[in-house]
Amino acid sequence: MKIFFNCICKEKFFLFSSYKNNLNINICNNCHPYYTKKKNFSDNSEKIKKFNKKYEKFFK
Numbered sequence: 659m660k661i662f663f664n665c666i667c668k669e670k671f672f673l674f675s676s677y678k679n680n681l682n683i684n685i686c687n688n689c690h691p692y693y694t695k696k697k698n699f700s701d702n703s704e705k706i707k708k709f710n711k712k713y714e715k716f717f718k
């Protein structure tokens with residue numbers, strides 16, 4: 659099953675998952691400091707933690 663993620667930064671992407679619904683997310687690999695390697699990584703560490711916890715099952 660292909661699911662679509664719609665991020666608040668306007669980025670859209672999809673993943674294959676057993677999950678059946680599309681998701682609206684607050685952060686993605688386009689605006690995620692972990693992926694973009696921005697220097698404000700630490701400022702967003704709590705946000706990333708929450709994000710990873712919430713969506714980790716989709717990113718295995």
Ligand SMILES: [Zn+2]
Binds near residue numbers: 666685688
């Ligand atoms: Zn994004």
